[in-house]
Amino acid sequence: MKVRLRDLAESLGLSVMAVSKALRDAPDIGSATKARVRAEADKRGYWPNESARSLRVKQSGWVGLVLPDLGSEEGAMVSGGLTEAAQEAGMAVLVGIARTAKEEAEQVRAMIGRGAEAIFFLPRISTEHRSTALEAANRAGLPMLFFERYPADVGQGSGRVSWVLRDMRGGAQLVLDHLHDLGHRSVAYLGGHSAARSHAEHFQGIQEGVRARGMAFVGGMLMVGLHPEEAEKEMKKILGKKEKPTAVICGTDAVATGAIRAILAAGISIPGEMSVTGLGDGELSKHGAIPLTTIRFSSLGRAGFEIWKKAREDNGEMKPAIVKSELIVRESTGKA
C-alpha cells in the first residue's frame, strides 16, 4: 500500500540512494536514470515519508500557529493569511488553540516536539508581562513571531523573536482626515480593549490627531472592550447627554456595530445626523445594519510568514513589522 524508496529501487534494479537522489534532482545522476525513476514513482504513487525525512534533515516542512480562537474575526484573518502564504512556499501550518497561559505553553511545547520550524503566535489579550510560551520557544532555540500583541519580556528582539502589528496610528489618521473633510469637528471615541497594546495606540493616535486638527471630543472617550453589547450600552449613555458628537469613532468593527444599534434605536439617522467609523473591515462591517466606513489592514498572517521566510533564506534576523492601513468608505459616514 505504502510505497517506499526501497520498493522503487527494487523494481528498478537500482540502489535506494540512486532513487533518492534522482527524485531530488541531484546533479550527479544521469538524466536517463532520473526519467526512469520519476516515471516509476508517479506510476506507483510514491510520496516520501516525511517523518523519516524530518528525522534526518531536521526540518519538518511546517510551522505552528497558536491562537486563542478560530471563530473570531482576528483569529480567522491571521490563520487564513498565514496558511495561504505558507502553502505558496510549499509549507504547512499546524494549528493549536490555547485559551490560557498554561495551554499556550503546552501548545508551543507540543509543536516543538512535533518539529515545528517556527512558532507563530496570536496571544490572548492579557495583562501578564511574561510569556511561558516564549520561554519554551526560546529554550528550544525556535524562531517565534507574535501577531498584534507581544509580551514585555521579548527582549531587544534577539532576531529570533519578532512581531508584526497593524498600523493603528496610521489608521487613526485616515479616519480623522476623512471625518474632518466631511466637516466633523466634535467626535466621540469608543475604543477596544484597554489592556491591548494596539487599541491603546489607536486611542493615542486619535487623541493626538483630534488635537492637531482642531477637533474636539464630545460625549465620551473610553474603552468598551471587544463586544457590541458593551458599546451599545455606552453609546446609549452618550446619547443621553446634552452635547452630542456629530461622529463616533470606534476602535473595532464590533464596537461600531453596537454603537450603531444604539444610535438607530434612539431614532437618530446614520449618516444623516451622525457618522460612525469602525476598524478592521471584517464581516461585520459589510453586513451589519449599515455598511461601515472602516479601516482595512493588509494581512498580518501573510506578513508574518514572509518575515520569517526571508530571515531564514538570508540566514538573517527577523525584524518587527507594521502592516499598512487603508480607508474603506461605506455608508456609515456623511457630511456633518
Added chain:
Amino acid sequence: MKVRLRDLAESLGLSVMAVSKALRDAPDIGSATKARVRAEADKRGYWPNESARSLRVKQSGWVGLVLPDLGSEEGAMVSGGLTEAAQEAGMAVLVGIARTAKEEAEQVRAMIGRGAEAIFFLPRISTEHRSTALEAANRAGLPMLFFERYPADVGQGSGRVSWVLRDMRGGAQLVLDHLHDLGHRSVAYLGGHSAARSHAEHFQGIQEGVRARGMAFVGGMLMVGLHPEEAEKEMKKILGKKEKPTAVICGTDAVATGAIRAILAAGISIPGEMSVTGLGDGELSKHGAIPLTTIRFSSLGRAGFEIWKKAREDNGEMKPAIVKSELIVRESTGKA
C-alpha cells in the same frame, strides 16, 4: 539545546530504554525510577521528538483538514471544533486551504505524504459529482470524512469514508413550529445556495412543514445564495408585491441579514410587522441590525473528529452522522 532520551539516560545513569518506558508510564518500571526520570525530564525541558516517534510507531499524531476558506463562518466553525476535539485527544490538526478542485487534490496528497492519519474535508460548494481529492485519499487507504457536503462518488460508505451533516430538516421544523405558535400563517422563503445539498434539504423541510401545518407561501420562495446582497435585492422585490408574508424564513444568517436590511429600509418594523428567521447562529445573528432568531447546530468539527476517533479505537467503521439543531429565539420574531 535539544534534550534527547539519551541525554536523560546519561545523566541519570540509566539505559535509554528505561527512560523511554518510564516516561510512557510502562507497567514494568519501578515507581521510584519513574519519579526520578520525570523530575529530570521536567528540569531539562525534555520533549519527545515526534518525527522519530512517528517513524517508529507509524502514527503521526495528527490529522489534516482541507477547507476552502478560514475566514468564513462555516470554515471557522468546523476548524475550531475539530481542532479543539483533536487537542483533547492529544492530536494536532494540519490545515490546508483549497479553492479549486485541483488544489483540493493537491492538499490531500501533500497531507498523505506528510503522514496524516485521516483527512477531514469541507468541500467547496460545487456541482461536480466526483472528487479527485477523494480518489487520492482512497488510493492511500486513508480515512476521509466530509463536512456538510459530499461528492456523489463516495460509494456506499466503505466505512473508510463518511460524512457529518447538519440536521437541516429538523431545523426547518423548529422554525416552523416557532412561527406557527406565534400565529404566522403566510411566509416567504429565501434559501441559501441551490447547488448545496444541505440547503436543498432545508428547503424541502420547509416546504413539507408549511403544507403539514396548513400554512402558505406568500411573496416568494427561492434560493438566493450565500451573500446578503442578493437576499436584500430579492427581499425588495417581495416587498413590492401586493400580498406580503408576515414572516420570512431564511436559509442562512447572511441571507437573513440582507433581508432585514431591505425590510427596515422599506420602513417595515421587525418583529412588529414582519418576523425574520435565520439559520446558523453565527456572529452575524448576534450582531446584525436586529438580533436574529435562528437555528444553532452542535459542532460539525467536533462530531467529525469523534466519529473518526471512535472508529479507530474500535477498529470499526465510520458511520455518517447528523448533528442536532436547536432553536435560538432572539428579537427578530414576534406575534403575527
Added chain:
DNA sequence: CTGTTAGCGCGTTCAA
C-alpha cells in the same frame, strides 16, 4: 524490574 538488540525510512559521507 531493567537492559540489549534491531530496526522504522530517509539522506549525508565517502569510497568505488
Added chain:
DNA sequence: TTGAACGCGCTAACAG
C-alpha cells in the same frame, strides 16, 4: 555516475 555504510531519535520484542 553510482552504491554501501552509518546514524537521526525513538520503541517493539525480547533477554537478563
